[in-house]
Every structure is written in C-alpha cells, then in structure tokens.
Amino acid sequence: MTTHNSIAVHHVTRIEGHGSITAEIKDGALEQVRFSVVEAPRFFEAFLRGHHHHEVTHMASRICGICAVSHKCAALKATEAALEVDISDQTRLLRRLAYHGEVLSSHILHIYFLAGPDFFDLPSVFLLVERDREMVRRAMRLKNLGYDLSKVVAGRHTHPIAMVAGGFTFVHQAENLEAMKDRIAEGLNDLQDTIRTLQGIDLPDLERETEYVSLTHPDRYAFYEGEILSSDRDEPVSPDRYREVIEEYVVDYSTAKYARWNRPEYMTGALARFNNNYEQLTDGAKTAAEDLGLTNPCHKPFANTIAQVVECVHCLEDARDLIDTLLNGGIRPDREHENVKDRAGSGVGAVEAPRGILFHEYEYDEEGKCLSANMVIPTAQNLANLEADMRAYVPAIAGESKETITHRLEMLVRAYDPCISCSTHVIDLRF
Amino acid sequence: MIHLKKKPRVAFFDFACCEGCQLSVLEMEEKLLDLLSHVEVVEWREVMSGKSDEYEIAFCEGSITRKRDVERIESIRDRAETLVSLGTCASISCHNALKNRWPMKEVLELVYGDSGGHIDTIPARPVSDVVAVDYQIRGCPVSLPEFETVFTHILTGQSYDPPNQPVCVECKLNDTLCVYEKGMVCLGPVTRCGCNAICTAYGDACQGCRGLIDEANTEASARVLFREDLHPIMAEVARKNPLTREEILAKFSIYNDTSEPDEEGESSDDNA
Numbered sequence: 127m128t129t130h131n132s133i134a135v136h137h138v139t140r141i142e143g144h145g146s147i148t149a150e151i152k153d154g155a156l157e158q159v160r161f162s163v164v165e166a167p168r169f170f171e172a173f174l175r176g177h178h179h180h181e182v183t184h185m186a187s188r189i190c191g192i193c194a195v196s197h198k199c200a201a202l203k204a205t206e207a208a209l210e211v212d213i214s215d216q217t218r219l220l221r222r223l224a225y226h227g228e229v230l231s232s233h234i235l236h237i238y239f240l241a242g243p244d245f246f247d248l249p250s251v252f253l254l255v256e257r258d259r260e261m262v263r264r265a266m267r268l269k270n271l272g273y274d275l276s277k278v279v280a281g282r283h284t285h286p287i288a289m290v291a292g293g294f295t296f297v298h299q300a301e302n303l304e305a306m307k308d309r310i311a312e313g314l315n316d317l318q319d320t321i322r323t324l325q326g327i328d329l330p331d332l333e334r335e336t337e338y339v340s341l342t343h344p345d346r347y348a349f350y351e352g353e354i355l356s357s358d359r360d361e362p363v364s365p366d367r368y369r370e371v372i373e374e375y376v377v378d379y380s381t382a383k384y385a386r387w388n389r390p391e392y393m394t395g396a397l398a399r400f401n402n403n404y405e406q407l408t409d410g411a412k413t414a415a416e417d418l419g420l421t422n423p424c425h426k427p428f429a430n431t432i433a434q435v436v437e438c439v440h441c442l443e444d445a446r447d448l449i450d451t452l453l454n455g456g457i458r459p460d461r462e463h464e465n466v467k468d469r470a471g472s473g474v475g476a477v478e479a480p481r482g483i484l485f486h487e488y489e490y491d492e493e494g495k496c497l498s499a500n501m502v503i504p505t506a507q508n509l510a511n512l513e514a515d516m517r518a519y520v521p522a523i524a525g526e527s528k529e530t531i532t533h534r535l536e537m538l539v540r541a542y543d544p545c546i547s548c549s550t551h552v553i554d555l556r557f
Numbered sequence: 558m559i560h561l562k563k564k565p566r567v568a569f570f571d572f573a574c575c576e577g578c579q580l581s582v583l584e585m586e587e588k589l590l591d592l593l594s595h596v597e598v599v600e601w602r603e604v605m606s607g608k609s610d611e612y613e614i615a616f617c618e619g620s621i622t623r624k625r626d627v628e629r630i631e632s633i634r635d636r637a638e639t640l641v642s643l644g645t646c647a648s649i650s651c652h653n654a655l656k657n658r659w660p661m662k663e664v665l666e667l668v669y670g671d672s673g674g675h676i677d678t679i680p681a682r683p684v685s686d687v688v689a690v691d692y693q694i695r696g697c698p699v700s701l702p703e704f705e706t707v708f709t710h711i712l713t714g715q716s717y718d719p720p721n722q723p724v725c726v727e728c729k730l731n732d733t734l735c736v737y738e739k740g741m742v743c744l745g746p747v748t749r750c751g752c753n754a755i756c757t758a759y760g761d762a763c764q765g766c767r768g769l770i771d772e773a774n775t776e777a778s779a780r781v782l783f784r785e786d787l788h789p790i791m792a793e794v795a796r797k798n799p800l801t802r803e804e805i806l807a808k809f810s811i812y813n814d815t816s817e818p819d820e821e822g823e824s825s826d827d828n829a
Contacts, residue, residue, distance in 0.1 A: 191577020250605030
C-alpha cells in the first residue's frame with residue numbers, strides 16, 4: 127500500500143518570527159522538505175537611506191527585540207569603521223558586558239520558553255507554573271539577569287539607549303556594576319540547576335557533519351569582535367571581505383536567499399561557535415559541556431540548545447571578569463562620543479549574535495547621511511543547513527505517525543532558534 | 558464589560574515588528590504570572606503552541622504592511638471584545654512607515670533586486686488605522702508599569718487614555734538635566750510621556766517614540782533654532798547642531814512619518 131504524508135505547519139509556534147514547514151513523504155521516502163520564512167518584510171535597507179548615522183544606529187536595534195544589542199553593536203561597529211572612530215578600551219569592555227547579557231537572556235528564552243516545553247512535553251512554559259513554579263522562576267530570574275547586565279551598560283536591553291558611535295551617553299556607576307557580581311553568582315547557581323534539569327533530557331539522535339562558520343578571535347571566545355572562520359579552512363578572513371566569502375544564492379524551488387561558503391550550506395550559531403572556538407571557553411563552561419555530555423566537535427544539530435547552556439555559563443563567568451577589570455581600572459567619565467565627526471566613508475560591522483554571525487554594512491556621505499545599508503542575518507545563513515538536516519532526518523522518522531513527524535520537524539526548526547523578525551533580507555512566499 | 562466570574566481568554570498576535578514589546582512583557586516575572594492568573598492565555602505564538610479563534614482580549618503588536626495582514630486584523634477585530642494595540646508599531650507605525658516615502662516597487666527592488674516580484678507589501682499603517690482599537694499602549698518598547706495599568710484597566714472594565722503631556726514633564730520630575738542645556742536637540746517638548754523619560758535619564762535625547770502630543774506645534778519646534786534673537790542656551794544648541802529645518806523635521810519622521818503613497822504606489826508627502 128502506498129502511504130503519502132503531506133506535512134504543512136503554518137507559523138511554527140515558539141520561534142521568534144513567522145516560519146512554515148512543508149514536507150512530502152511517499153512510502154517512507156522524502157520527496158521534498160522546506161522551511162519557509164513568511165515574515166512581513168520591513169525594508170530597513172531602503173528606509174535607512176538619507177538618515178544621519180545617529181538615527182541609523184538608533185533605528186538599527188529595532189530590527190529585532192531579542193538581539194537588539196547585537197544589531198546595535200553591528201551598526202555601531204560598521205558606522206565607526208566608516209567614520210574612522212576609535213573607541214576606548216573601557217567602551218569595548220562595556221560593550222562586551224552588554225553583549226554577554228544579551229546572549230544569556232536570548233539563550234535562556236530559547237532553552238526554557240521556546241525549546242524547553244518540548245523537553246517537558248508541554249505546549250508552553252506557563253503550564254509548568256503548576257507543576258514546577260520554581261523552575262519557571264529560575265528561568266525568569268536568569269533571563270532578567272541577562273537583561274540587567276545589558277541594562278547596567280546601556281540603560282535598557284530592548285532597546286539599548288546609551289550606546290552610541292564613539293562610546294556612551296552616560297557615566298557608568300561603579301556601585302551598579304559591583305552590584306551585578308552577587309547576581310552573577312546567583313545566576314551561576316541557577317545554571318547549575320539548569321544543567322541538572324537538562325541532564326535527563328533525551329534529544330533526538332540526528333548526526334550530520336557540516337561546515338561550521340563563526341567569528342574567531344585570538345584572545346577570547348568571540349562574540350563582539352573577531353574574524354570569520356570556517357571549520358573547512360585553516361585561516362580566518364577579515365569581516366570586510368564578507369561579501370566575497372558568504373555567497374548569497376537563490377534555489378529553483380524558493381525565492382528565499384540562501385548562503386554558502388565552501389559547501390552548499392553551513393551552520394552558524396552556538397554549536398558552530400562551540401566547535402570552532404571550544405578551547406577559549408571558560409573552565410566552568412568546559413565543565414558544563416562535560417556534565418551535559420557535549421563533546422568537541424559535535425555534529426548533532428539538536429545539541430545547539432545544549433551548546434547554548436554552555437555559552438550561558440561562559441558569558442556569566444566572563445562577565446564577572448569583565449566587571450573586575452572595569453572596576454580595577456576605575457571607571458572614567460569619557461565623553462568620546464561628542465568628538466565623532468561626520469565624514470564620507472563605508473564600513474562593515476561583524477558580530478556573533480546569539481543565533482550566529484551577523485553583518486551590517488553602511489555607506490555615508492560627507493554629512494554623515496546614509497547612502498546605502500546592507501544586513502546579512504544569521505537565520506538566513508542557516509536556512510540551507512536546516513533544510514539539509516531535515517532531508518537527513520526524515521528517513522529516520524518516516525515510519526512514525528504524521529503527528530510525530532510534524533512535531534520532530536518543529537523541534538528541529540526550534541533547535542536552530544531561528545529569529546525571523548531579523549529577516550530584513552530573506553523571504554519565501556511559497557505556501 | 559468583561560465579567561470576572563469566568564476568566565477572560567487572552568491572545569497575543571504580531572504583525573510587522575521586532576516582537577520586542579511581547580518580549581518586554583516577559584520581563585515582568587512574578588507580576589506577569591500574577592496578571593496571567595486572572596486570564597486564560599489561549600494563543601501566544603512566540604511562547605506557546607496552540608492556536609485559538611475564541612478570545613475576549615487581543616493584544617496586537619506590529620504594523621499592517623501586507624494585504625493579508627488587513628484581512629487578519631479584521632478577523633481578529635471581529636472575534637475580540639477588546640483589542641489592544643501593543644507598542645509604537647501597532648499604535649503609530651514606528652519606523653515601518655518610513656518606507657512609505659517611496660513607491661513600494663522601488664523599495665522592493667532595492668532590497669530584493671529581481672527576486673522580489675511576488676512579495677506582498679503595501680504602505681505600512683498602524684493597527685488603529687485599519688480597525689477600531691479599544692486600548693493603546695505606546696512606546697518602543699512599551700513601558701511595563703503602563704502595560705500592567707492597562708491590563709488591570711481592561712480586567713476591571715475601565716477606559717484608559719495614553720498620557721498626553723510632553724516628556725519634559727517627566728524629565729523635570731526626575732530632576733534630569735535638560736537635554737538642550739547639554740547642547741543637544743531633543744524631541745521631548747512635543748513627544749508624549751509615559752516612558753518616565755528613560756532615554757534622557759541615560760543621557761540620550763528623546764527621539765519621539767511615543768508619538769506627538771495632540772496639536773504639537775512641530776513647525777514651531779523646528780523653527781525655534783533659527784530665530785535671530787536666540788536665548789544663549791538655544792544659540793549654543795544651534796551652534797553645535799547646524800541643522801537645516803528639513804533635517805530637524807527628518808528627526809521627527811523616524812517615529813512620526815506620515816507619507817502616504819497613493820494606490821499606484823506613487824509617493825506623496827502630506828506631512829503638514
């Protein structure tokens with residue numbers, strides 16, 4: 127008997143933004159599978175034109191509510207490169223601190239609120255309140271610790287206020303930074319409880335080696351700064367050359383833009399960073415990886431969520447060190463942002479957003495007004511790899527019920543933690 | 558009027574936006590759990606599985622930018638007793654409206670090149686421009702005390718008017734040094750408060766995210782830097798910010814653009 131399963135999930139829930147899955151499975155064999163982005167495009171690249179760089183960097187964080195600090199930092203770095211602005215070591219340390227806050231809050235949102243309910247077999251984290259209110263409190267505490275680390279640096283996480291080209295618009299108070307240290311200690315304990323919770327979780331067993339792309343930095347696990355590294359290559363490439371290495375392409379069955387470098391697809395995000403930069407994780411993060419059974423390298427896409435837990439530990443341990451460095455150096459009230467001068471130029475800013483490598487590029491005229499803007503977001507770069515994983519995974523689950531196949535494919539999409547609101551630049555209108 | 562005997566059903570929906578307002582709501586921690594204990598959340602795509610067409614209260618984030626969004630918001634309006642526009646995108650369009658300055662085919666071509674031919678996009682409008690809105694929560698993002706206030710007003714059947722005084726009122730209450738005295742241009746004098754003047758407290762100028770106060774005199778506000786008999790403080794602002802009148806009006810546009818392309822997609826600026 128011929129069996130034919132058509133799977134269509136419109137607007138996958140518990141992801142950031144709107145995406146849909148379609149799959150055709152005949153006699154246990156996959157005929158076709160797609161993940162389509164159905165988010166309403168917002169045209170940032172068009173309407174930023176004509177605005178002064180101060181307005182451009184203000185608006186850039188509004189691309190995404192989850193990765194607001196990442197978009198802000200990418201825009202600031204690109205703008206500072208274009209205007210030839212040097213920032214101080216203090217500013218760099220503070221931005222890295224705000225960044226750790228964002229990675230923590232974003233990852234926690236994904237681990238507990240988006241992916242988590244699948245682990246606990248519930249439709250939402252709110253239904254956990256009855257069963258385990260303390261776990262929900264823990265999730266919210268950790269998420270807010272992330273927000274507050276960004277807030278102590280920039281006034282607010284969504285959307286950061288005080289971060290501008292050249293530095294900050296207010297003077298950071300040592301006691302506010304100092305106060306975060308107790309919260310960080312509490313957060314590290316909460317992460318140990320998180321690890322214990324996740325140790326019993328049975329993740330679907332899909333293994334597929336692919337190309338892993340992330341930033342890399344000689345001195346530290348790269349988030350805020352670094353060069354582009356592929357697991358297929360020995361030498362990293364300067365972010366200024368991103369258009370040469372990250373090739374966007376169109377496939378015949380979709381109008382979405384896909385991305386490739388050395389292979390037809392690559393993965394970016396927590397697992398790619400873990401694989402490329404494992405040695406630079408803090409000791410506590412390496413222990414967390416061991417406790418969670420995450421080995422380097424790891425080729426299991428479902429383990430992306432586990433790599434996020436490891437990065438949370440790294441971010442909090444490194445945040446503690448950053449605060450110590452800032453306090454030991456003494457906080458200087460620098461007003462460097464007031465010296466930023468308008469000039470013509472163009473620049474690229476590359477950062478590791480929680481979901482992977484993110485590029486912003488701007489060109490300004492001599493009055494500092496934007497002539498052109500381009501952004502390449504991590505979720506767009508992951509689309510081809512996600513579909514390749516789906517093709518590899520479906521044969522293993524093709525014998526299951528339609529409901530199970532659908533649920534597993536949704537889980538695979540969630541493992542990538544797609545962030546589609548960011549999709550200034552990617553769209554597929556096929557339904 | 559919603560009767561508390563049966564828990565009202567609440568749904569969250571989003572259109573073109575960054576989803577930051579919904580995320581901000583999650584920051585409320587214990588308070589959110591308390592608020593939600595008075596209602597039944599039946600749909601919130603971002604954080605839960607499950608969909609429902611039956612709800613009394615709908616929170617809608619984002620702007621209407623596609624033909625199919627118009628149909629969707631109309632059907633939400635039909636189903637909900639109470640519709641709330643959550644945030645600046647839903648209330649006044651936020652940056653989304655900036656694309657309205659160009660014909661849609663031009664912005665499509667710029668961002669997508671040849672491959673954008675099938676993309677459904679129409680000039681961006683706030684939710685309140687398409688359907689009747691019962692409660693408005695402005696802000697980019699929303700302020701959490703205001704979200705809580707509106708939520709309790711809805712549950713107790715009271716109406717709510719967003720604050721309609723300038724941000725300057727809150728700046729003064731906070732003892733924040735006037736941004737103009739620092740030599741910067743600020744939109745606080747013509748922008749609605751309710752944010753507790755958070756941006757000026759952190760040293761930035763107000764960028765106008767809650768929209769203009771009613772009958773704001775933006776022309777006068779822009780002109781004030783070009784008078785011949787400037788007050789010394791304003792003279793210093795004008796010296797440090799050699800802006801043209803058009804550039805000052807452009808500053809207003811990032812949250813308050815009112816350009817409306819006509820049906821054929823040709824842009825016309827009716828910004829008075």
